[in-house]
Amino acid sequence: MNFHTRKWVKPEDLNANGTLFGGSLLKWIDEEAAIYAMCQLDNKRVVTKYMSEINFLSSAVQGDIIEMGIVATHFGNTSITLFCEVRNKVTRHSILTINKIVFVNIDENFSPVPHGKTKITSSSDKFKD
Numbered sequence: 001m002n003f004h005t006r007k008w009v010k011p012e013d014l015n016a017n018g019t020l021f022g023g024s025l026l027k028w029i030d031e032e033a034a035i036y037a038m039c040q041l042d043n044k045r046v047v048t049k050y051m052s053e054i055n056f057l058s059s060a061v062q063g064d065i066i067e068m069g070i071v072a073t074h075f076g077n078t079s080i081t082l083f084c085e086v087r088n089k090v091t092r093h094s095i096l097t098i099n100k101i102v103f104v105n106i107d108e109n110f111s112p113v114p115h116g117k118t119k120i121t122s123s124s125d126k127f128k129d
């Protein structure tokens, strides 16, 4: 699994305890995972369908650099299932894991449509016009 995206934990990302607000982290993950799904399915129309239990393993504090790793674990007919781990970039301590994030490939009417993909592909050439 590649950890492509890094975030610097800033004051606006903190909760009242002074640690990283879980909602901020989930927002970043949803965005990162959506881009990953778009690239893998080669379609800009994808929606988050389902997230399994979210396991917050440790916290992050202001100034920490965290990195997000996402990998596809299953290609369905209209869906793709991802695994996500977030860790501290310096210590490599795991901050969170999500075993299943499911995105659905949709058409212009927001209806599920088969994506035809079966395996992970490189994203470097996607969305070139």
Ligand SMILES: CCCCCCCCCCCCCCCC(=O)SCCNC(=O)CCNC(=O)[C@H](O)C(C)(C)COP(=O)(O)OP(=O)(O)OC[C@H]1O[C@@H](n2cnc3c(N)ncnc32)[C@H](O)[C@@H]1OP(=O)(O)O
Pocket: 030, 031, 034, 035, 038, 039, 044, 045, 046, 047, 048, 049, 050, 075, 076, 077, 078, 079, 080, 102, 104, 106, 110, 111, 112, 127
């Ligand atoms: C680099 C590029 C830049 C591009 C730059 C432009 C981008 C510009 C667009 C940005 C976009 C961003 C998006 C961000 C992410 C949101 O913010 S998405 C917003 C939050 N999500 C939603 O609003 C989705 C709301 N739900 C729905 O609309 C409908 O439930 C859905 C998703 C269309 C699915 O409808 P449905 O009737 O459940 O469909 P159904 O055929 O039963 O199931 C479809 C698939 O889901 C699976 N599924 C259904 N229920 C479940 C479940 N509970 N658990 C697991 N799987 C399930 C099914 O098994 C099926 O999979 P396959 O077997 O076909 O593989």
